[in-house]
Amino acid sequence: MSVYCGIACRRKSFWCYRLLSTYVTKTRYLFELKEDDDACKQAQQTGAFYLFHSLAPLLQTSAHRYLAPRHSLLELKGLLGKFGQDAQRIEDSVLIGCSEQHEAWFALDLGELERDWHFPVSCSRYKAQALLHWHHTHQFCSRSGQPTKKNMAGSKRVCPSNNIIYYPQVAPVVITLVSDGTRCLLVRQSSFPKGMYSALAGFCDIGESLEETVRREVAEEVGLEVESLQYSASQHWPFPNSSLMIACHATVKPGQTEIHVNLRELEAAAWFSHDEVATALRRKGPYTEQQNETFPFWLPPKLAIAHQLIKEWVEKQTRSSLPA
Ligand SMILES: NC(=O)c1ccc[n+]([C@@H]2O[C@H](COP(=O)([O-])OP(=O)(O)OC[C@H]3O[C@@H](n4cnc5c(N)ncnc54)[C@H](O)[C@@H]3O)[C@@H](O)[C@H]2O)c1
Numbered sequence: 001m002s003v004y005c006g007i008a009c010r011r012k013s014f015w016c017y018r019l020l021s022t023y024v025t026k027t028r029y030l031f032e033l034k035e036d037d038d039a040c041k042q043a044q045q046t047g048a049f050y051l052f053h054s055l056a057p058l059l060q061t062s063a064h065r066y067l068a069p070r071h072s073l074l075e076l077k078g079l080l081g082k083f084g085q086d087a088q089r090i091e092d093s094v095l096i097g098c099s100e101q102h103e104a105w106f107a108l109d110l111g112e113l114e115r116d117w118h119f120p121v122s123c124s125r126y127k128a129q130a131l132l133h134w135h136h137t138h139q140f141c142s143r144s145g146q147p148t149k150k151n152m153a154g155s156k157r158v159c160p161s162n163n164i165i166y167y168p169q170v171a172p173v174v175i176t177l178v179s180d181g182t183r184c185l186l187v188r189q190s191s192f193p194k195g196m197y198s199a200l201a202g203f204c205d206i207g208e209s210l211e212e213t214v215r216r217e218v219a220e221e222v223g224l225e226v227e228s229l230q231y232s233a234s235q236h237w238p239f240p241n242s243s244l245m246i247a248c249h250a251t252v253k254p255g256q257t258e259i260h261v262n263l264r265e266l267e268a269a270a271w272f273s274h275d276e277v278a279t280a281l282r283r284k285g286p287y288t289e290q291q292n293e294t295f296p297f298w299l300p301p302k303l304a305i306a307h308q309l310i311k312e313w314v315e316k317q318t319r320s321s322l323p324a
């Protein structure tokens, strides 16, 4: 069992910890690296670097699996020389986490960051790509027009002319699975891959609570009124810019189930039965093979919170239909 204790003291500007859990010490260590450029630079000496090129992770195959190779600072300097790049590029790296033994992990993009997104294969990759992308798109101060300077860890950028601090932005988005009690509402945008339906999503407007966003988005996109709302889970989503997806289940007012699709936002929306959705969840294989008469729609992949939300609804419906 972990022992939690609030004893932490500052010694020579470094945190020292006693009787704190591994998770807490790790979190405090990362906090220190974000706040203290010297400590972060020091951590690079013993840290590991993961490389990207225009947001595509550098991977190598090992026993039929793709792995992201780790590079020490020394190896990285050698690689930069090989690619004809200056060792100064190391200053562009961003802190993406650390091990339980406090080995700091950094991500560095050696390309121009002009290409499209590549699907990440792990959570730290999500963070690395989102952070690298944010730095690339926030190089200048929106007040002075001067170049901004990132701190060592990459947790912020500062304008040297007016000291305005820019922090990586995350836009809150609600994703709602609307149900009428027996069916759930799935929607598709014209930008979705052919045949894919998902839960209804929308960005929070400034000044709105999550409840207000859900109510507005459901009314805006499908012309229905939400009666009750239940929070499910959340997920960071890096495409195309960082969003925090907040997933909820909602029910509509009884007897008010007629959909009025807003065609400026959606291509289609429809009610689906438990059996239809449960069958779609069980389907496997490449999506292109799935689009035919007997396979009218498919659902987002497991890594998307929409999938988890839909699965949760199916499981809840299955449980409630079982005899007590
Ligand atoms: N992870 C998942 O399971 C999952 C599922 C569905 C959608 N999503 C994500 O949710 C996001 C929002 O969904 P949506 O497209 O239906 O939203 P939406 O219904 O709010 O419509 C998008 C429109 O909202 C406007 N908008 C308002 N604030 C914005 C902001 N901060 N950034 C960008 N556009 C903004 C723009 O005009 C944009 O075209 C998308 O980025 C999508 O990738 C994720």
Ligand SMILES: [Mg+2]
Residues within 6 Å of the ligand: 200, 201, 202, 221, 265
């Ligand atoms: Mg939407």
